Amino acid sequence: xxxxxxxxxxxxxxxxxxxxxxxxxxxxxxxxxxxxxxxxxxxxxxxxxxxxxxxxxxxxxxxxxxxxxxxxxxxxxxxxxxxxxxxxxxxxxxxxxxxxxxxxxxxxxxx
Amino acid sequence: xxxxxxxxxxxxxxxxxxxxxxxxxxxxxxxxxxxxxxxxxxxxxxxxxxxxxxxxxxxxxxxxxxxxxxxxxxxxxxxxxxxxxxxxxxxxxxxxxxxxxxxxxxxxxxx
Numbered sequence: 001x002x003x004x005x006x007x008x009x010x011x012x013x014x015x016x017x018x019x020x021x022x023x024x025x026x027x028x029x030x031x032x033x034x035x036x037x038x039x040x041x042x043x044x045x046x047x048x049x050x051x052x053x054x055x056x057x058x059x060x061x062x063x064x065x066x067x068x069x070x071x072x073x074x075x076x077x078x079x080x081x082x083x084x085x086x087x088x089x090x091x092x093x094x095x096x097x098x099x100x101x102x103x104x105x106x107x108x109x110x111x
Numbered sequence: 112x113x114x115x116x117x118x119x120x121x122x123x124x125x126x127x128x129x130x131x132x133x134x135x136x137x138x139x140x141x142x143x144x145x146x147x148x149x150x151x152x153x154x155x156x157x158x159x160x161x162x163x164x165x166x167x168x169x170x171x172x173x174x175x176x177x178x179x180x181x182x183x184x185x186x187x188x189x190x191x192x193x194x195x196x197x198x199x200x201x202x203x204x205x206x207x208x209x210x211x212x213x214x215x216x217x218x219x220x221x222x
Contacts (some may be wrong), residue, residue, distance in 0.1 A: 003169045005130050005207050015211045017126055017173055019116050019161055050130055052163040052171040058114045060163040060171040062128055064209075088219055096116050096218035098175075100126045100211020107207035108199055 006048035006064055007109070011102050013047055014071050016063040020095035022087075024055060029091055032083050039079060045070025071099065117159035117175055118220070122213050124158055125182050127174040131206035133198075135166060140202055143194050150190060156181025182210065 022029075040046055045066035053059035065071040074080060087095075133140075151157055156177035164170035176182040185191060198206075 002204060003132050003167075005132060005169065005205055007205075007207065009209070015126065015128055015209050017128060019163075019173070021114050021116060050169060050171060052130075052165045052169050054163045055166065056114075058116065058161060058163050060161060060173060062130070062171060062209075088221075092219060092221070093113060094116055094118075094218065094220040096118065097216060098120070098126050098173075098213050099215040100213040102209050102211040104210040105208060107205065108203060109205040110199075110203070 005107070006050055007107060009047055009064060009102075009105060011105055013102050014065040014068060015098075015100050015102055016065065016071055016075075017098040017100070018061045018063070018095060019098075020059045020061075021093040022059070022091045026091045028086075032086070036080060036083055039077060040074055043070055043074045043077070046074070116218070117161055118218060120158055120175060120213075120216055122216055124213050125176040125179060126209075126211050126213055127176065127182055127185075128209040128211070129172045129174070129206060130209075131170045131172075132204040133170070133202045137202045139197075143197070147191060147194055150188065151185055154181055154185045154188075157185070 040049065040063065047064040047066055049061060049063040051059065051061040063074070151160060151174065158175040158177055160172060160174040162170065162172040174185070
């Protein structure tokens with residue numbers, strides 16, 4: 001199946017770029033990741049999210065949010081915060097988060 | 112070697128999130144990609160960039176720029192524009208670009 005990108009977003013909206021370095025498949029990671037994907041979909045104002053990870057390289061996840069309220073609802077979600085604390089302790093060598101307000105976006109799709 | 116994230120960025124700055132769907136190793140792609148990485152490093156105001164691609168999945172590249180002038184210098188670079196046109200014709204099934212102004216960022220690094 002050809003992967004699909006998040007499309008049709010109308011600025012303004014917010015991107016939360018999460019970049020990380022971690023071992024490829026640390027213990028407990030897959031379960032927590034699946035649970036977080038389930039939870040984030042419940043956040044009103046989540047417009048979508050995308051992830052990519054180069055084997056042996058870095059991972060990048062981008063969350064798209066309608067506004068900062070939606071983004072903060074996810075950032076401060078209790079179960080998400082617990083997962084992040086666990087991740088810092090057990091999984092991540094490093095990560096960065098960059099929260100940006102998008103005023104311009106465009107795309108291409110082959111006919 | 113453990114990969115390193117772009118770190119130490121002081122807001123405000125801009126993120127250009129480029130997400131794409133393409134075959135894993137299309138003809139001519141690697142050479143053009145290497146050339147673009149060489150060129151983008153010459154842009155004054157480029158703060159760094161990161162890429163990840165899940166095999167069989169999507170790719171995400173994030174460019175970090177000091178300001179919109181730097182970002183536009185890259186966006187409008189003649190050789191970059193030619194590469195993008197070639198990419199639309201030959202490589203990409205789809206891509207999206209989201210340009211955001213970052214006012215908030217934070218990170219974690221294991222001691």
